[in-house]
Amino acid sequence: MPELPEVETVARDLRPRIVGATIVGARCSWARTLRSHTPEAFALEVAGRRVDAVGRRAKQIVIDLSGDAGLTIHLKMTGQLFVVPAELPIDPYVRLVLELADGREIRFRDIRKFGKVGLYSRDTSTGALVLETGGAAVFAGLGPEPLDPTFTLRDFRRRLRRRKGRLKPLLLDQSFVAGVGNIYADEALWAARLHPLRTAGTLRPPDERRLFEAVRSILVKAVERRGSSIDDYTAPDGDGSMQEELEVYQRTGEPCTRCGRPIRRIVIGAR
DNA sequence: ACGCCTACCTGCTTGC
DNA sequence: TGCAAGCAGGTAGGCG
Numbered sequence: 001m002p003e004l005p006e007v008e009t010v011a012r013d014l015r016p017r018i019v020g021a022t023i024v025g026a027r028c029s030w031a032r033t034l035r036s037h038t039p040e041a042f043a044l045e046v047a048g049r050r051v052d053a054v055g056r057r058a059k060q061i062v063i064d065l066s067g068d069a070g071l072t073i074h075l076k077m078t079g080q081l082f083v084v085p086a087e088l089p090i091d092p093y094v095r096l097v098l099e100l101a102d103g104r105e106i107r108f109r110d111i112r113k114f115g116k117v118g119l120y121s122r123d124t125s126t127g128a129l130v131l132e133t134g135g136a137a138v139f140a141g142l143g144p145e146p147l148d149p150t151f152t153l154r155d156f157r158r159r160l161r162r163r164k165g166r167l168k169p170l171l172l173d174q175s176f177v178a179g180v181g182n183i184y185a186d187e188a189l190w191a192a193r194l195h196p197l198r199t200a201g202t203l204r205p206p207d208e209r210r211l212f213e214a215v216r217s218i219l220v221k222a223v224e225r226r227g228s229s230i231d232d233y234t235a236p237d238g239d240g241s242m243q244e245e246l247e248v249y250q251r252t253g254e255p256c257t258r259c260g261r262p263i264r265r266i267v268i269g270a271r
Numbered sequence: 272a273c274g275c276c277t278a279c280c281t282g283c284t285t286g287c
Numbered sequence: 288t289g290c291a292a293g294c295a296g297g298t299a300g301g302c303g
Contacts, residue, residue, distance in 0.1 A: 001296070032279085059297080077296055078281085093281095112280045114297070165273060174298080181297070231295085269274070 002075040004179030005222035006233050010081055011061050013236035015054040017083045022050045025099040033095040035118035045119055058142050058178035068122035070129045078232040079115035082107045142178045146215050156212040160200050168196035168268045183249045188214040190248045
């Protein structure tokens with residue numbers, strides 16, 4: 001379940017390994033992994049491009065390529081990325097391989113096939129990734145990055161006051177704040193002492209402040225711990241340890257560390 | 272805008 | 288033991 005901290009960790013691990021490398025080809029064994037190209041068109045389009053930078057937006061890894069192009073990788077639930085020598089044995093869950101000129105490969109492994117890789121152009125006037133010149137920006141509609149220093153309590157309050165829904169689905173809404181998923185929404189609400197079914201409109205200023213600070217501090221801590229290695233999540237340089245620090249996620253029935261009573265599970269929006 | 276549903280997938284767990 | 292059903296879950300798209 002890669003969320004912001006997990007994706008950030010993967011991007012950081014990837015960066016020193018692949019910046020400067022040149023892609024010479026691509027092989028895709030599950031066409032629907034590619035958002036907007038056939039495997040053949042994708043291979044032709046990436047070949048010859050150099051990796052200029054590796055970053056992250058929301059839960060997606062963004063790989064800047066030479067020639068004003070960019071790759072986006074969404075790991076969804078079970079996506080993993082590895083950079084390995086081409087001769088290393090490959091397993092059947094690898095859906096996409098980017099072949100590098102130096103004999104290594106970037107391998108996208110994804111058991112459940114929900115992950116998506118997009119290849120886009122960089123609009124040189126706006127700097128945005130677009131499918132075609134004049135088209136909509138790929139990341140249009142995403143909310144602010146919660147760890148961006150320019151994202152302030154004032155911004156958070158303004159956004160909160162435009163919403164009416166329950167807090168848990170709201171935190172999961174990527175157009176509200178980008179990068180929070182099931183794990184860190186639960187953790188942030190617990191830390192802020194706010195019930196997941198509470199609606200945004202009932203928050204008082206101190207509640208808003210606690211939620212803002214809880215979201216940011218839980219994400220900072222999780223990035224420091226390299227994310228939560230639950231189920232299939234791992235990064236190129238290995239697992240994270242945040243799963244050891246979680247207070248509520250997947251702790252149904254276990255005692256609350258604050259009050260000692262067992263954690264109760266409720267389902268909201270099928271989650 | 273909100274809430275709810277379904278689809279996409281496969282491995283694992285559960286229950287008979 | 289064996290097998291089918293149920294579950295997990297981020298996001299898109301549809302409906303009311």
